[in-house]
């Protein structure tokens with residue numbers, strides 16, 4: 327057969343044009359595509375050799391890479407199924423995939439160059455043209471007694487002719503482009519780069535991917551003994567890929583050490599992970615996955631730059647590093663991988679978002695992780711607490727996020743510090759320890775547990791033996807407000823609204839006192855106009871003289887948080903401030919006397935009381951100098967008496 331020159335079909339031309347002038351930044355994937363084709367070809371040979379007569383059974387499968395720097399040639403050779411003449415024309419000379427063809431039709435006249443075609447379809451072989459001026463394919467099929475050479479410089483067409491090749495398989499040679507502008511092609515002729523790309527994209531291809539590499543070996547003297555510090559350089563065929571990925575092994579044969587090593591190598595951590603979750607699902611949807619929870623949160627976990635996601639593989643081939651569709655936001659700290667034979671190798675970002683298989687995998691994994699954490703909490707409390715200290719905030723965020731969609735799933739994973747307990751407790755444990763007469767779950771917000779413990783609002787709760795959840799994280803109150811209740815018990819802030827802890831007769835007494843002291847309370851309110859919304863006699867205090875509480879709705883903690891947020895604050899909603907005075911405290915009696923004497927000092931007392939309450943609440947005093955002056959005035963007067 328003489329050499330034939332054949333023109334590419336229109337669609338192929340368009341596709342090639344796109345490859346040749348590609349502005350696609352990820353040009354390096356060409357190697358992954360060619361290796362993946364080689365691996366498929368070996369698969370095909372192997373399969374056929376099992377079922378068809380005349381095909382030798384082999385065990386020397388190999389994908390070999392060769393670099394000829396001088397002539398700028400990169401060759402990928404496989405001993406797979408090869409191609410007959412017709413196959414060569416059909417498979418490589420035309421775009422076989424109907425999807426691509428359809429797509430190109432719809433794109434007629436549009437700017438193809440800016441389209442992520444590679445991401446949309448498996449353009450595979452043609453991606454070689456992203457890095458080379460000329461591509462040569464030499465191939466021999468076991469079903470043909472002749473070998474063929476296919477050559478193309480892109481653009482117009484290709485030539486096919488008979489050639490000499492003894493062994494079955496395919497050899498693809500790329501003439502690597504010269505560097506130009508800021509495009510570096512030289513690197514594709516460097517051993518280290520090729521090795522790096524194989525490890526990155528094709529590490530778990532089942533067949534050895536080999537390359538001749540230099541290696542230093544100890545120099546030997548005439549008697550065959552090693553000479554110290556002297557080396558010879560030898561060139562040898564080295565396997566670049568690991569081939570059997572850890573997830574392909576039998577789970578029972580993989581040790582925790584191996585799993586930890588895999589984690590550290592793959593996800594660049596120095597410390598062993600806290601735990602791993604191995605999943606193997608077969609059926610309608612088939613996938614395997616290994617998920618890790620790191621021992622420490624990465625420093626940038628909460629920065630915008632942090633990218634969540636799991637590595638995604640289809641069969642042995644790496645697809646992407648951070649598939650974010652597999653990880654709900656609140657689990658952004660997990661690391662690991664998913665491999666599924668059901669996924670397309672060239673799945674694109676856009677397709678990923680709509681991929682129902684991925685959504686299913688994500689949901690399954692989420693449930694698995696939560697179950698595992700529940701087990702950890704139940705059986706290994708200390709480890710769970712370690713987890714909680716690193717990632718607890720994320721779980722709280724998970725409860726709050728999506729309008730509480732996941733609150734039932736996650737609420738039992740949340741730990742709290744409480745006023746009465748030394749250790750963390752769960753909501754379930756809190757509820758189980760509640761005294762019989764307790765009707766609500768109490769919580770207090772402050773910077774620390776000690777601040778809540780010491781707060782005046784605790785008086786009555788302490789005397790009743792009720793425990794109080796300590797909220798110190800910003801997200802806490804938001805989380806509880808979205809949960810609203812736990813096992814039918816409502817959450818109740820000790821700093822907000824009416825606590826309703828006194829019995830009917832005590833209520834009556836206070837009501838009576840309030841009527842009797844109506845004018846006094848009005849006077850104090852008047853004197854604190856613009857600073858408090860109301861002044862009341864307290865039902866929650868037993869030992870302390872005053873406290874400041876907020877009305878129902880916005881709390882002080884939420885107000886503080888809103889203030890820290892960027893933006894215009896003029897119309898910001900404020901928490902309602904209510905000053906509560908303890909009618910049983912001596913100080914109330916003293917104020918009462920001042921009122922009876924019609925003393926001017928009443929205003930100073932009111933102001934000092936209010937500022938004190940602010941301080942206890944961790945809120946800012948508006949005018950510290952004035953506060954201090956008034957204090958001094960009262961102290962001097964008291965000393966003179």
Ligand SMILES: Nc1ncnc2c1ncn2[C@@H]1O[C@H](COP(=O)(O)OP(=O)(O)OP(=O)(O)O)[C@@H](O)[C@H]1O
Nearest residue numbers: 363364367406408409417418448449450451452496
């Ligand atoms: N090394 C090879 N040995 C044998 N056949 C090959 C080889 N490389 C490519 N082919 C043939 O050429 C066809 C086209 O390859 P191409 O990479 O463009 O697409 P694909 O492999 O079918 O799809 P994808 O790359 O998306 O998996 C293959 O289907 C295969 O039949």
